Amino acid sequence: MENPIVALLGPPGSGKGTQAARLQDQLGFVPLATGELLREARAAGTDLGRRASEYMDRGELVPDDVIVAMIRDELANLDDKPVLFDGFPRTVAQADALEGALEERSRELSGVVLVDVPDDLVVERISGRHEDRDDDDPETVRERLQVYHRETEPLVAYYGDLGLLRRVDGARDPDEVEAAIRSALERA
Numbered sequence: 217m218e219n220p221i222v223a224l225l226g227p228p229g230s231g232k233g234t235q236a237a238r239l240q241d242q243l244g245f246v247p248l249a250t251g252e253l254l255r256e257a258r259a260a261g262t263d264l265g266r267r268a269s270e271y272m273d274r275g276e277l278v279p280d281d282v283i284v285a286m287i288r289d290e291l292a293n294l295d296d297k298p299v300l301f302d303g304f305p306r307t308v309a310q311a312d313a314l315e316g317a318l319e320e321r322s323r324e325l326s327g328v329v330l331v332d333v334p335d336d337l338v339v340e341r342i343s344g345r346h347e348d349r350d351d352d353d354p355e356t357v358r359e360r361l362q363v364y365h366r367e368t369e370p371l372v373a374y375y376g377d378l379g380l381l382r383r384v385d386g387a388r389d390p391d392e393v394e395a396a397i398r399s400a401l402e403r404a
């Protein structure tokens with residue numbers, strides 16, 4: 217793959233962030249993690265951060281137009297570097313917008329890796345993590361999971377139909393998940 221563009225898909229707590237960090241270090245991807253970008257914007261007190269804040273605290277998705285504008289800005293700064301999306305796209309509208317934005321740059325998505333983890337493990341993992349995120353209380357986690365199933369899971373079929381989806385079992389230790397993602401990427 218020459219300068220691939222890859223997206224990691226999966227529920228909150230699936231370990232996407234951990235895996236994205238590893239792939240970034242080892243394969244030289246530029247990471248675009250929308251949740252991280254939003255938390256930074258909020259900490260910096262920008263307009264974007266202020267708009268996003270209330271949605272994040274409720275465990276809801278930030279509106280598509282806000283996210284798409286943010287991603288367009290990021291892509292504009294990247295030339296043709298390899299990109300790893302973490303937490304984007306999260307809706308069919310975002311996936312459609314991504315396709316358009318990439319087309320304008322004569323680029324395309326190389327593959328989408330679904331890091332698959334059952335709901336009960338998601339709840340167990342997030343209640344045990346200590347990142348001190350405002351949206352990690354049990355009620356908000358349940359909301360984020362529901363939002364995932366309703367808004368984001370349709371992307372499994374969307375990218376499946378395009379022949380871009382690779383499914384990886386995320387309910388294993390991080391080294392095994394990483395190996396599975398790497399081999400999925402080699403096949404992509």
Ligand code: ADP
Binds near residue numbers: 252254276278306
């Ligand atoms: P997680 O995957 O654990 O839910 P993220 O850091 O990816 O964590 O996202 C945290 C929050 O940021 C989400 O609950 C949502 O409010 C917002 N967010 C992140 N990415 C997106 C996106 N692509 N579209 C809409 N909202 C997003």
